Amino acid sequence: MTSAENEVVDLCRDLIRIDTSNYGNDPGPGERKAAEYVAAQLDEVGISSEIYESEPGRASVVAQWGGGSTSGRQDGLLLHGHLDVVPAAAQDWQVDPFSGEIQDGYVWGRGAVDMKDFNAMLLAVVRDRQRTGRIPERPITLAFTADEEAGGMKGANVLVEEHPDLLAHCTEAVGEVGGFSTTVKGRRLYLIEAAEKGMAWMKLTARGTAGHGSMINRDNPITRLSGALARIGAHEWPVQLTPTMQTLLAAVGEIAGEEPTPENAERLVEEFGPAARMIGATLRNVTNPTMTGAGYKVNVIPTEATAHVDGRFLPGYEDDFFETLSKLCGEGIDIEFDQNQMPWETPYDGALVSAMESSLIAEDPDALVAPYLMSAGTDAKHFKRLGMRTYGFAPLRLPEELDFTALFHGVDERVPVDALEFGARVMDRFLDQV
Template sequence: MPNDDRSDAPQTAHDPAAEVVELCRDLIRIDTSNYGDQDGPGERKAAEHVATLLDEVGIESRMIESEPGRTSVIARWGGAGAGGRDDGLLLHGHLDVVPAAAEDWQVDPFSGEVQDGYVWGRGAVDMKDFDAMLLSVVRARQRAGRVPERPIVLCFTADEEAGGHKGAQVIVDEHAEELEGVTEAVGEVGGFSATVRGRRVYLIEAAEKGMAWMKLTARGRAGHGSMINTDNAVTRLSAAVARIGAHQWPVRLTPTMEVLLATVADLAGTEATPENAPALIEEFGGAARMLGAVITNTTNPTMLSAGYKVNVIPTEATAYVDGRFLPGFEDEFFATLAELTGEGVEIEHVSHQQPWETPYEGHLVDAMTRSILAEDEDAVVAPYLMSGGTDAKHFRRLGMRSYGFAPLRLPADLDFTALFHGVDERVPVDALEFGARVFDRFLDDV
């Protein structure tokens, strides 16, 4: 795709963080709530905004709309230097956000208000902050003629918050030519700091659990609520849900978490073992909420539905379960789930996506580490496994090595992981500016 070829232009100083706060605020003000169904405004308005921002600096983009309003943006940039590299790098973020109930918030969740040194609003950490960092850095570099020699694909997707089926999956399945030559990818939920024993540890996402969103259905014999009924769908389903929700999954350490726990053990003056893994996770404070979920498989019942009248035993009862399984432990997960569910309950997959794990090594890892240490020289950098899912699950199907790297230097007392999909979501202004500077350094080194 053509853009302004400024490889021969003199390179000038630039400020990669100059626009990042205002760009983040502007994106938050565009409501892109994703309810997981046909409701919601879609991403079209945000996609048009991003396309305009790229066009203003001479980067041509393409909008891909899977259905009316569900819009992603993709553009090619870089690759104009004398290095002759042809191995592309994908930088991706998503435009949709989960819904927010305004009455629960201290501020309007779509105001992008700056208060107490934070940018507030839905998407401030998931993930319009990274979208803003990426756009701020790209626009500054493009204006200054500092276009990377490596070919870059910029991608801002729809529908990530509902599994990416109307965004990244469509791009991979129907528009793979847009990603031709791409060998590596960098996206969200990595590069943020957590404080352990007084040291900032920056967590690079190098793996994700697999996703098994499941609908459970039990069927039985309908009848009068006053009579004996030994074939009650509600009873059968409730027992299965209770077993699934109460099950204690065993600790299983993947290569990524072995590296992270060894790093933490070193700070704590001990050694990492499966037995003390939960204690080492607690060293992360609030972040243990996320990290505690990546040393085991997990199953959380989330929805229940049955019946239409108190004195009528229904024929059918349904429940939904959010299951997440570790890389390498899918067979164990589904075998155990079948035992817990028992007979007479059907399992249907609403979304079934594979886990992934990228070796924490190589030039891209070195570049991420160097860029953080250049801005925070006393930091520790280590990989982690993500409990949730990102669009990387789809892009990985094209063979890309993937990482999560949206760098943020965070206050030690901020319960950052609680802000994901939470009330009063917000990101520090100085963390946004830090992230833009780090990512700019990263692009110098990729």
């Protein structure tokens, strides 16, 4: 067992024990303590780093590693992970969500899969390679960011907007939510993220005429907004296959013995079992009303009603999404954007893809590897703006019975100990080839 395999579990547990809950607009503990921990782990093996705060406590860490004057390579690779996690209600968990407890062969805790596991893999592998002198010829930028769970505006976005010089040499980037295994008809299939849906967090506002609740009022903003929300929530968005999903479904169709088409795409996705929850959302645009607010007394019709909608749209179908949304809202509804981040899709080819595939196959020879489209968003959206080819590759070999996608932001989040060790081995092989 390598040094990286030996320490990846302890690094993951240490990171989980640092509460970095991100409450969105409400103050939280921030990422500063975790950033200082990461910086200390890098400094211990002779890798210098800098901590960048967007505001007090909201901290990201960046380190430059590898390359050098003798390599001659200028095409940097960004390896990035985020330090923040979503909140956890301790009373709902079997264990303290910030204990990093090991139980039943798993490391338990908030961030175990999203994404302190990958941070631990990166730290473990980089530390081991630095100690043993196995430093990549390619320049590597390591970034551990703040605020990803609220859209990354105080983390990755700050690096892109205010410190682009740190990333200017990077032509490719690798981050979270890819490289994990799922099982299709008994065959292990590793999914590499090669695309993400766009994210539109919208505030809808309807305005009308105030009045007494006992009287007829045909200009009631709550009625108008409710109709819009009902149409948005019930709308059946059509199946639309991007190049990434066509490639993935072709791989599944080969296993299932069925040629993929838009008509049978949903049936093929069902072959993923519980993972279909996430992958199925990448076949079409999605709009979900999530919050409403209006009024202050039961017998008073208010002048204004508001609601929030979470919209996720496919790369290449942006115009169709917003045109349809406008029609669903109808007249008298104003749309403001809390977040409006564009989707992205990177061609699934080239040397970096080959390195990811071969490093997985070397550790799991009977497996298949294919790209997929991520239904949610990651910091890759920000780094993509600098022209990088971006992928998600946090390798984990998972047991077939584990409902892995339910653990993202879920109760009793946990990651298998042997999956962490597997990930460290794969990442080590990957860095040999980049």
